[in-house]
Ligand SMILES: Nc1ncnc2c1ncn2[C@@H]1O[C@H](COP(=O)(O)OP(=O)(O)OP(=O)(O)O)[C@@H](O)[C@H]1O
């Protein structure tokens with residue numbers, strides 16, 4: 001059966017309006033879709049949809065329950081009222097990588113050749129089977145051009161693109177979630193970017209992983225994903241309280257009328273935070289130690305698990321720098337009539353998908 005007239009029209013409109021894509025962020029706990037209007041300095045979140053996935057739908061970057069993801073995307077799009085069909089897909093995990101490279105001056109072709117040649121050694125999943133993209137950030141003070149290379153394995157791109165296709169979306173742009181987050185951060189901090197560009201740590205505390213981004217000199221200089229996150233807290237609640245995944249999720253996030261969690265849940269969270277933040281600390285040590293050449297001065301956190309009670313205080317203690325939640329809606333406008341959500345929670349879980357929806361090319 002051929003595409004319906006409406007599908008053909010949507011496809012055509014997508015082509016006529018190349019600037020607009022919807023963001024699709026497939027997370028381990030939930031998938032999110034988002035549509036923006038406006039442009040740099042005046043973006044507005046017009047539509048946002050979320051679908052909570054069942055336990056173990058996604059393990060690392062492997063989809064265990066493809067039909068749940070396809071149905072989830074359709075459901076989230078309907079809920080959000082999104083009819084646009086052109087998407088920017090966010091990727092993550094061990095079959096993706098970013099690398100900051102300093103490349104000698106040259107023509108565009110020379111720079112490209114150099115980037116492709118030099119980045120090969122960093123693409124552990126095989127440069128020949130990957131898509132490689134790069135952006136030139138600008139000239140480096142010490143000479144050459146600062147560039148960011150991003151790569152993803154073809155198999156990963158194809159696998160997720162196929163799921164989106166089955167949910168009737170066309171993938172026009174593929175991005176990495178860590179780059180999307182860095183782009184959102186830049187947009188939110190536009191007015192003070194010079195200061196933050198001296199060294200800022202961005203941490204995205206998700207369900208199955210924590211994303212570490214060191215932002216410096218106009219872009220990310222380091223990105224890493226480590227396997228700690230809110231899912232481990234849920235597992236521990238399941239184990240200790242003898243409850244199901246869904247019940248444990250509820251226990252973790254349902255507060256009493258004063259906004260407090262039961263003491264036994266708080267105790268589990270505290271022990272987990274201790275362990276998980278120790279792991280984070282190991283990975284950021286180089287950037288937060290006194291006297292380090294690449295020292296960062298600030299830290300902003302995102303991700304649903306950044307809402308865990310005690311996280312901000314513990315993190316600033318171990319990192320020795322001020323830690324704040326990234327307040328996306330200090331910059332992005334939002335259609336509050338259409339999007340009925342707690343803005344603090346939305347600001348935690350939405351940055352990646354907003355960053356994906358920001359892409360125009
Ligand atoms: N209010 C809250 N307090 C504590 N944890 C929360 C709260 N709201 C959500 N979470 C947790 O945050 C996690 C989901 O956050 P997020 O949507 O950022 O993750 P994800 O994108 O699905 O996962 P990942 O990025 O690891 O693939 C879940 O573990 C969820 O239990």
Ligand SMILES: [Mg+2]
Nearest residue numbers: 027028206352
């Ligand atoms: Mg996520």
